[in-house]
Amino acid sequence: MIRIGVDFGGTKIEAAALDVEGRFQARVRAPNPREYQAAMELVRDLVAEAERQAGATGTVGVGMPGSISPRTGRIRNANSTWLNDRPFAEDLPRVLGRLVRLANDANCLALSEAVDGAGAGERVVFAVIIGTGCGAGLVVDGRLVEGRNGVAAEIGHMALPWPAGDELPAPACWCGRQGCNELYVSGSGFEASYLRAGGQPLAGPAIVAALREGEPRARAVFERYVDRLGRAPAAVCDVVDPDVIVLGGGMSNVDELYPLLPAAIAPHVFSDCFDTPVRKAAHGDSSGVRGAAWLWPPPERGA
Structure with a gap:
């Protein structure tokens, strides 16, 4: 079949x-x-x-x-x-x-990676799309958790936790809320952050190329992005404590993220330890x- x-x-x-x-x-x-x-x-x-x-x-x-x-x-x-x-x-x-x-x-991403991808063999798989937008999904024991109202694990339109500095006042989102994670941790949010920092309008891959070439503005924007991307799933970790966090979407292809993200998440998790791996989606x-x-x-x- x-x-x-x-x-x-x-x-x-x-x-x-x-x-x-x-x-x-x-x-x-x-x-x-x-x-x-x-x-x-x-x-x-x-x-x-x-x-x-x-x-x-x-x-x-x-x-x-x-x-x-x-x-x-x-x-x-x-x-x-x-x-x-x-x-x-x-x-x-x-x-x-x-x-x-x-x-x-995003639920499909989570299910795919839980079945035979970066979360295979893990009980609780939390997956996040960081592309044009931001969505997320949760799989437990090989089954999607969609929730009573169908919005389980949907962090894209939760407010960015612990905002400070230029994150306040919170900007408006297309969904009608303010300060949504999608505005900061999506690929579009990454590009907007670079523009606000005084850079030219550039697509995400061009900003990453500038980062790799040592441009100070790109480095500062990337470090800010890592901080925000660490805060966004930390709140979910306090609720479901996943065995693995899987990233998909265009920004997931930035390999520099993976050594940095666990340390960016850890200070915001209500625990004395945090060893949850953060992995790139195996199936891209x-x-x-x-x-x-x-x-x-x-x-x-x-x-």
């Missing part, structure tokens, strides 16, 4: 077919048309093409921005705001003509589509 995973991203949609051991049998992608009906029809076509290439039909799981409200059944909290208040969980199965399992894209950009594939059936190897 195969599992089909769909990564419904803001700029592209990808579908992939995985066998029971998690090996790719097909991968197809196309730009997201960013129009509701057209996007659902593209998902249908990509799933059909992945199944054609794999030579089999499979279950379908979809990782998406935001989440489905238990109250209304509609999408909420998506930074692709054109999806919000849409009955995606009802409409997508109708367009595909089959049952579909849906989960937040593939974690989203892989995690979506593992949504159905349950993520048990050989199932």
Whole structure:
């Protein structure tokens, strides 16, 4: 049998077919048309093409921005705001003509890395996307923890803990709150911090290149970023005390983060010790589509 995973991203949609051991049998992608009906029809076509290439039909799981409200059944909290208040969980199965399992894209990252990635073999896996935005997911004993209201572990729109200095007054976020972690620890937040420090408008990789070349401004901005990225998950550590923290998204590819982050987290955890490893997502950009594939059936190897 195969599992089909769909990564419904803001700029592209990808579908992939995985066998029971998690090996790719097909991968197809196309730009997201960013129009509701057209996007659902593209998902249908990509799933059909992945199944054609794999030579089999499979279950379908979809990782998406935001989440489905238990109250209304509609999408909420998506930074692709054109999806919000849409009955995606009802409409997508109708367009595909089959049952579909849906989960937040950060939850898919967490599930993928817990099944056979950087969190494999660990009981409690906390994963954070630090890309254009910031999202997070939690897996315990191989199962997603989404919570009664569907927002478990969602730190992106919690306020940055212990703000000080130029973090006050807290800036407004697109979500309607102020001072959200996403404003500081996402790749977009990193770029905005560099600009505020007097630098030129640069993309994250260019700022990292400047850091590696020894530019003082880039170094100072990076050190501030590490401090903020340490504070953000520390509050979660006090609640669930994960066995591993996994990072995904564009900023997770900055290798300089990993030797520094445990020491940045530790002072903010209510404990006399902190030895939780912080690891890069083993599957990189593939974690989203892989995690979506593992949504159905349950993520048990050989199932």
